[in-house]
Amino acid sequence: MSETPSETTVAARIPGPFSALGLSVMALTIVIDQISKWIADANLVYQQGVEFLPFVALYRVNNTGIAFSLGNSADSLILIVLTAIVTGIVLYVWRGSTDGGRLATTGFALIAGGAVGNLIDRVWHGHVIDFLYLHWGERGFFVFNLADVALTLGPILLAWVFLFQGGKKG
Template sequence: MTQSVSTAARVPGPLSAFGLSIIAAVLVIDQASKFVAERTLDFGRTIDLLPILSLLRVHNTGVAFSLGNDLGSLVLVAGTALITLFVLYLWRTAQDGGRLVAAGFALIVGGALGNLIDRVRFGHVVDFLYLHFGARGFFVFNLADVALTLGPILLGWFYLLGGRKASA
């Protein structure tokens, strides 16, 4: 007789209350922050917050680090949609990891949808958080990008760095 995965270790799926609430929270926070940035920040003007973080509203027509600016919105929308569907498939078929893994997938989906909404509505993504060290700038990002970073970190911690042992 084979042993089944315990209920505690099962991954709440994309349509679970847990998964949907994280996706919804990411979308609301992301879209609200972009709305405020669009209404209150002058385009291209930097406002220092911390020695390494400033506000700087820009419109990103590419993907991460403005790569793919020449691809066009339709290609980027289709690519983002396909990748999001693939992530949803991976999430639906995940066997273990519980809420940690579900949170990782939900952050990725919420972040991808947040940027996808911008790309469909405006033809670009609204970025407004500028990470820099002195005069050396690294990148401008938004809260959807934060979710798109934290999600893989959670999944990496579980699948690659031994989170499996901790949750067992």
């Protein structure tokens, strides 16, 4: 017996941006990011390092660019618009995703939450507050914040799900 169009099953979507998991991870990412930046801004002297771990120092800077301070000379409004567009694309792709389960949802939510966390800074302050300085001895690598950590962990989770698990539900 053939199925009628009304009996055809629609591919199950992963928990989307407005699911309890999606909203929770995004909100938690934004809140933790903003609180950590507020604490750093209130308590760390600008561009004076405080050793935290053998390879991480607390070192507050104002990043007017994007990742790794690229685009420092770009207009802030352009960076705000670009960030909003990229965030919108991530939300659109996430909303249409059917594979990857909760891990993919968490990955998408970390990316969106991290982007919004940095977007809030850029709109409110005109720059992003970075305060974690990764270094090895005297060799410095970069200064970042917890939104950047989320923006790194999110794609790693998505890569894990789609490259190593074949997009299986999880």
